[in-house]
Amino acid sequence: MCPKANTTMQSNPKKKCVHMKTRRAVSLQAKIQNVVIMLLSRHCELDVRKPSKMSHVTTQFQSVKTIRIHGEEIEVKKVVKRICENKAIEMEKCGIKEETISRRMQPLKRKETLHFLEDLLFEFGIVVLNTRDESDGVVGDPIFYNINSHTLLYNTQEIITLGQKISVLINNKITKGTTTKLSELYCN
Known part of the structure; x- marks a missing residue:
């Protein structure tokens, strides 16, 4: 942690509290995503790519490139990109500045990726309950x-523990810049 950021956080305890809440929300979102990936891998094949930026403070959010299900290949990145572009157009129509829209895109991509994966998981009868989306992550007491x-x-x-284990397992399976196929991913 850089000294400047540390002094700012020490001098303003309220800012530190908000910062920790954001970290918890982002980590919970990533852990839920990891469990969703594990459950989906039992029904379909996922191509997961190591993210270009590694997370050191929160749990790593996985970069799901494609999903093969029932003989079809879904390019997750393209689907999410189209959803985010449509939301950006809506924000622009509401008069939101371009810089603000740009800043909101990364958390929006994570949120829409998770929602898309949850929708696929619903096809197999599994839902995630008791969560609420925040601007940067997920809060609540989730259950599958x-x-x-x-x-x-x-x-x-169990989601928190399992999500962290799956994150480590996936990160050990893939190397930077390459994609790995995940199917029947289990974690005890």
Whole structure:
């Protein structure tokens, strides 16, 4: 941590508290995504690419490139890009400045990627409940629930623990700049 950032945080405890909340929200979002990837890998094949920027403070958000499901290939990046472009056009129509729109794009890409993966997971009868999107991440006490068998799959603490383990597992499988295929990813 750079000294300047450290002094700013020490002199303003409220700013430090907000900063920690953001880190927790971003980490929880990434951990949920990792569990979603694990559950999806049991039903389809995912190509995950090592992100260009590695996270050192929060849990790594995975870069899902493509998904092969029922003989079809879905390019996740292109789908999310189109969704984000449409949202940017909506923001522009509302009079939001271009710089603000640009700043909001990265968190929006993460959010839309997670929502897209959750929608695919719903096709297999699994939903994520008890979460709320914030500007930079997810808050709440998430659970994974199987609507077909009416069973709780993972509670909040299990998601946090499992999400971190899956993050390490995925990061160990892929090397910078390359894509790896994930199928039937299990983590105990």
